[in-house]
Amino acid sequence: MRSAFAVLPLLPRAGVLLLCTLWLTSCASVPFDYPRESSQTMPLSADTTLGEFAFKWKQEHGTKAGFIGLPLGADALGLRLRMLEHAEHSIDAQYFILKKDQAGTLFASGLLAAADRGVRVRLLIDDIFSPDVDEAFSLLTSHPNIDVRLFNPLPRQSVRYLGYLTDFKRANRRMHNKSLTVDNAMSIVGGRNIGEEYFEINQDVQFDDYEVMMVGDIVEDVSHGFDMFWNSDLAIPMAAFALEVDVSELNEWRDYVRQEAFNGKEGLYATAINSPLLLDLQEDRVEPVVAKATLVTDRPEKLQTAVGDAAELVVIDEMARRFLEASEEILIVSPYYIPQKAGAQFMESLLDKGVRVIVVTNSLASTNHIPVHSGYARYRTRLLKAGAEFYEIKVDAVAGKNLWGHQPEAVTLHSKATVIDGESIFIGSLNFDPRSIKINTEMGIFIESPEAGSAFRDNIMKELARMAWRVDLNEKGKLRWTYHNGDDHQVLYKEPQTSWWRRFQVGFYRLLPIEGQL
Incomplete structure (x- = not known):
């Protein structure tokens, strides 16, 4: 039988390179055996601002939940940023996509600011359509209060998306879930990922999207669903990929938030947190929908x-x-x-x-x-x-x-x-x-x-x-x-x-x- 190597001289040079690359990719592996600790959502506490509100809600409405619809991108981003600002104990975020653009940077900066205050942050991201975020995620996970995990990741030892082709059966299966929960008191669930197009920021094509913010017992159900994915064998800590980063670059993120926060009324941050819905919520001009609710995941x-x-x-x-x-x-x-x-x-x-x-x-x-x-x-x-x-x-x-x-x-x-x-x-x-x-x-x-x-x-x-x-x-x-x-x-x-x-x-x-x- 002819050796497999004997056919290589018959291929064009580009073909040889492609075959070698694919072979190296197929040999690359994902560190599914990397040691990790399981963790659970933190219990709701009346000692936090959002927790106190959640307890009052339950006293008044029992097991029924409260819902606020979020059809507009600025409202959806602004409410997220306000929730992150009010976080005191925990933040659990689970998304299919988190982009390294203005919206993604503001969101990640909110996580970092919360972690600086002592808040435990767990960030779970599917690993297929969040481009060029490895360094940023590695920076975040270098913070003692932040843990970033990638769900069903592709190999990092070679050209990334070739790993999708050589391990298609596994890599084709993705986590499309989307939720944000703060202090186990409030959650946002719906169709948006974290990126400029999902919040209608300076895009020629408007994404017509919808989510709900919720309070009540349903939030604990969302948290338990998050725990199920967080503790899955498919959720790999970012640290497993051993990317070297300059921790001092975290200060650049902190500076970015300060600049955006004080960039006047025209800034992205200011526009989001001063959106009409948020102002209406602050002035009690919006009444939540009160209803029974069920999570399915x-x-x-x-x-x-x-x-x-x-x-x-x-x-x-x-x-x-x-x-x-x-x-x-x-x-x-x-x-x-x-x-x-x-x-x-x-x-x-x-x-x-x-x-x-x-x-x-x-x-x-x-x-x-x-x-x-x-x-x-x-x-x-x-x-x-x-x-x-x-x-x-x-x-x-x-x-x-x-x-x-x-x-x-x-x-x-x-x-x-x-x-x-x-x-x-x-x-x-x-x-x-x-x-x-x-x-x-x-x-x-x-x-x-x-x-x-x-x-x-x-x-x-x-x-x-x-x-x-x-x-x-x-x-x-x-x-x-x-x-x-x-x-x-x-x-x-x-x-x-x-x-x-x-x-x-x-x-x-x-x-x-x-x-x-x-």
């Missing part, structure tokens, strides 16, 4: 079992159970909607028994993932024929300047929300696609309130007149997009506001066997 073991293992599909199973109990209407808001065959049949069964199904998702023009649209388009006509209603976001439906004073040129939907019978609201990280349902871990909150549910639903339907195309079938069964808002009335018979190239890509991706990965 996948377990980290989902990433260690076969894709689609029925025992680990916690979030989607609970969603499906509630869908089956629906008697009137299901409203789904999801940036990515790919039901696959089983999901399409499930939706058809709901429609057959008289449940109204409304889906709000991105149009081809507004989506930031064209391959996902190709998967969605495969089922759109089928479900329209079954009676489902579809609305697709109009890419130029931008309301005007945002709170940062910036005028975006386009909008993309990133919110993940579901309303069942106008009584139960789901807010979380779940997209209605194969990746969220079967491959990644997800989490979310069910809020049980007929008053809030109907108001939330009505507000979405009202906004659709301005923000979305209504998709239906004409008398010949051909797809039709209709927009009617005031004097603006349009009827189109091809994907609106798109170039031939964008439409061509959809057709190309539909030919590829990639639906299960979308």
Whole structure:
């Protein structure tokens, strides 16, 4: 038998280099056996400012939780920064993405400032789409009160993303959960990652996103869910990668916060913490929604079992159970909607028994993932024929300047929300696609309130007149997009506001066997 090395001279020099790189990458390993200590959330204490508020809330409302909606990016960033400022005992943050941009730096600086005050900080980040953060994370973890862990990380001994290819089966499984909890008293849960686009900071494309801030017993449930992931075998301490850093650079972060905090009314920090919602909260002009709530979260073991293992599909199973109990209407808001065959049949069964199904998702023009649209388009006509209603976001439906004073040129939907019978609201990280349902871990909150549910639903339907195309079938069964808002009335018979190239890509991706990965 010929030696494997004998074929190398026959390859182009670049091919030899690629093979060697891939081989070295495959030999690299992730330090899953690195020693680490398990830890648990700190108990709620009335000795903290937020804890005192949480105890008063429980005395007045019992087991019911309180919720404040966060549709605007400046409010969402400002509330986070204020929560970090008020932290006295603990901060637990779990995110899919944390970017090294202005928003990420402000958030990390808030963690550092809290740690300087003696607060215990645990930061858990998925390791796939947070670029160039190793040095920053290593700096943070050098602080005695900060522990940073990467979830299911890629190898660091070689070209990073080649490790994704050579260990695809493991590396393809990701933690998509998103939560921030301070002093086990208040949490924020929803669809946002930590990055400028998620807070609408100076972006030409506005991410339409949604979260809720909460207080009450539900916060402890979020904390226990965090502990489950934090103590998983897949959560690797940043220290395991042994990056050398100059600890004195932490002072640069501290200086950054001081400069931003005193940069006048136009500064990013000042704009966030003085957003209208935060001012309303300070003046007691906003009343939280009071309701029973339930946390649902996948377990980290989902990433260690076969894709689609029925025992680990916690979030989607609970969603499906509630869908089956629906008697009137299901409203789904999801940036990515790919039901696959089983999901399409499930939706058809709901429609057959008289449940109204409304889906709000991105149009081809507004989506930031064209391959996902190709998967969605495969089922759109089928479900329209079954009676489902579809609305697709109009890419130029931008309301005007945002709170940062910036005028975006386009909008993309990133919110993940579901309303069942106008009584139960789901807010979380779940997209209605194969990746969220079967491959990644997800989490979310069910809020049980007929008053809030109907108001939330009505507000979405009202906004659709301005923000979305209504998709239906004409008398010949051909797809039709209709927009009617005031004097603006349009009827189109091809994907609106798109170039031939964008439409061509959809057709190309539909030919590829990639639906299960979308």
